[in-house]
Amino acid sequence: MLGLMQDWPLLVHKIIDHAALYHGDREIVSRSAEGPIVRTNYRETGRRARRVAHALDRAGFALGDRIATMAWNTARHIETWYGIAGIGGIYHTLNPRLFLDQLVYIANHAEDKALFFDTTFAKLVEQIAPKIPSIRLYVALTNRGHLPDIDVPNLVAYEDFIADARDDFAWKEFDEHTACGLCYTSGTTGNPKGVLYSHRSNVLHALIAGHADAQGVRNIDTILPVVPMFHANAWALAFAAPMAGAKLVMPGPKLDGASIYELLDTEQVTMTAAVPTVWLSLLQDLEKTGHTLPHLKRVLIGGSACPRSIIETFEKKYDVEVTHAWGMTEMSPLGTLGSLKAKLAGLPYEQQLDYKCKQGHPPFGVEMKIVDDDNRELPRDGKAFGRLKVRGPSIAKAYFRGEGVDAFDDEGWFDTGDVATVDPDGYMTITDRAKDVIKSGGEWISSIEIENIAVGHPAVAEAAVIGVPHPKWDERPLLIVVLKPGASAGKEDILGYLNGKIAKWWMPEEVVFVDEIPHTATGKIQKTALRERFGKHRLPTAAE
Numbered sequence: 001m002l003g004l005m006q007d008w009p010l011l012v013h014k015i016i017d018h019a020a021l022y023h024g025d026r027e028i029v030s031r032s033a034e035g036p037i038v039r040t041n042y043r044e045t046g047r048r049a050r051r052v053a054h055a056l057d058r059a060g061f062a063l064g065d066r067i068a069t070m071a072w073n074t075a076r077h078i079e080t081w082y083g084i085a086g087i088g089g090i091y092h093t094l095n096p097r098l099f100l101d102q103l104v105y106i107a108n109h110a111e112d113k114a115l116f117f118d119t120t121f122a123k124l125v126e127q128i129a130p131k132i133p134s135i136r137l138y139v140a141l142t143n144r145g146h147l148p149d150i151d152v153p154n155l156v157a158y159e160d161f162i163a164d165a166r167d168d169f170a171w172k173e174f175d176e177h178t179a180c181g182l183c184y185t186s187g188t189t190g191n192p193k194g195v196l197y198s199h200r201s202n203v204l205h206a207l208i209a210g211h212a213d214a215q216g217v218r219n220i221d222t223i224l225p226v227v228p229m230f231h232a233n234a235w236a237l238a239f240a241a242p243m244a245g246a247k248l249v250m251p252g253p254k255l256d257g258a259s260i261y262e263l264l265d266t267e268q269v270t271m272t273a274a275v276p277t278v279w280l281s282l283l284q285d286l287e288k289t290g291h292t293l294p295h296l297k298r299v300l301i302g303g304s305a306c307p308r309s310i311i312e313t314f315e316k317k318y319d320v321e322v323t324h325a326w327g328m329t330e331m332s333p334l335g336t337l338g339s340l341k342a343k344l345a346g347l348p349y350e351q352q353l354d355y356k357c358k359q360g361h362p363p364f365g366v367e368m369k370i371v372d373d374d375n376r377e378l379p380r381d382g383k384a385f386g387r388l389k390v391r392g393p394s395i396a397k398a399y400f401r402g403e404g405v406d407a408f409d410d411e412g413w414f415d416t417g418d419v420a421t422v423d424p425d426g427y428m429t430i431t432d433r434a435k436d437v438i439k440s441g442g443e444w445i446s447s448i449e450i451e452n453i454a455v456g457h458p459a460v461a462e463a464a465v466i467g468v469p470h471p472k473w474d475e476r477p478l479l480i481v482v483l484k485p486g487a488s489a490g491k492e493d494i495l496g497y498l499n500g501k502i503a504k505w506w507m508p509e510e511v512v513f514v515d516e517i518p519h520t521a522t523g524k525i526q527k528t529a530l531r532e533r534f535g536k537h538r539l540p541t542a543a544e
């Protein structure tokens, strides 16, 4: 017997309708690509999203068309997403930090038909345009006065494009499983692969993400998503915030510590989200200026492992609660979040901090298990580590155009490529990417754990650990360190600091000091580049 409840399709543009109707005067404040801070609200954004939809519809774009965006977090970018979704088009976020060849590959693979871009990227767009024949319309997200002087076909200013389009345009009708968004993985191995979100998965994910013990998005919040919309859906905040009618503060092109601080302060932001490197920059800036964070209540940190020192500084010095989260593009992206469970509430702070440093526990809607190399499930004892597999309604079941089939098994589990432990309370700890794990004497060493401890040394700004070939042990860890400006420390200082904090046999064989550690387009340490540079490093014990 079937239930007798309404069949109300979970469509993304219903979110902006809800926000426009019930939270119409709640603001979206953006630092525009042109420079000034501009203010709008959900009512206006809802209207303009419909104008985008109408403008696209009358220009001949339709259900299933991939419409690319290469843009910062701004209200215009949000309008564009909802407008595209409202005709059944697919917003395809292009990450401008990718190499030119990768961008060209991705846009061609997606067969994008139009590109909406911020003027910041005008020159980049001009370079890639001749190599992407499928794109027949270029929309610069600005007004006519700022239209860049570049040579691309059918270039129009966004404000002109939507100027006389209808703000009561009727959304198109289609099934909730219809594709809605496309985002390519960073592709550290092989070509980037496309993750194709549906309306249903985005709506469900926003509900999951907004939940009290996840991001806890409330109407009274003022949220600053530093995490870009071109990286994994801005962690669902462009959906979860309007769902609740939370005020949004969009940082546009300026993501340095000082600029973020300015917005946190002037807009009285209560919640913000970004990768650890952004927070390193902000905390260094606060240290210099002596500024405090009186309005900020919570900060969400993920994308790569968050060092203990960042969590501790936010919480102890600035009284800002940190939620450490883990996820990936394939998971829409949130997989686990580190809110403290009731049974931990009475623990001393240092022990609570141990839990906060883990990557968190899964919300309802994410199933998770760890398996060994033979796909046998491993115990949830906080010790055994194996490949992390996940399942759920906002997790990919395949990649766009059927690539990467090996990541999906017959029971519907997706292999994340991460190696992790899960403790009896469900807190998961990432110990490595499967390909970065260091195999020493048949045992595994977690590069991430050593890195996290090393950055706690007062002189260390950033640290990376890679495995280097060793004749006796197969591989041994090499620690690569960037010192803070003006700080000094030698190999013995750093190793002395690690001593007692990690197992003896995990102790790096060597410490090398560099000016900079390379990062990927999504802000992760680029271990492949480090392995290329230091992979042949001769360790002091290699001759034993």
Ligand code: AMP
Pocket: 185, 186, 232, 301, 302, 303, 304, 305, 306, 324, 325, 326, 327, 328, 329, 330, 333, 359, 416, 417, 418, 430, 432, 433, 522
């Ligand atoms: P992306 O799809 O670019 O977001 O990358 C996803 C990958 O980032 C994951 O598979 C992890 O390897 C890594 N990652 C994300 N969040 C964390 C975290 N909190 N700690 C450690 N690694 C993380």
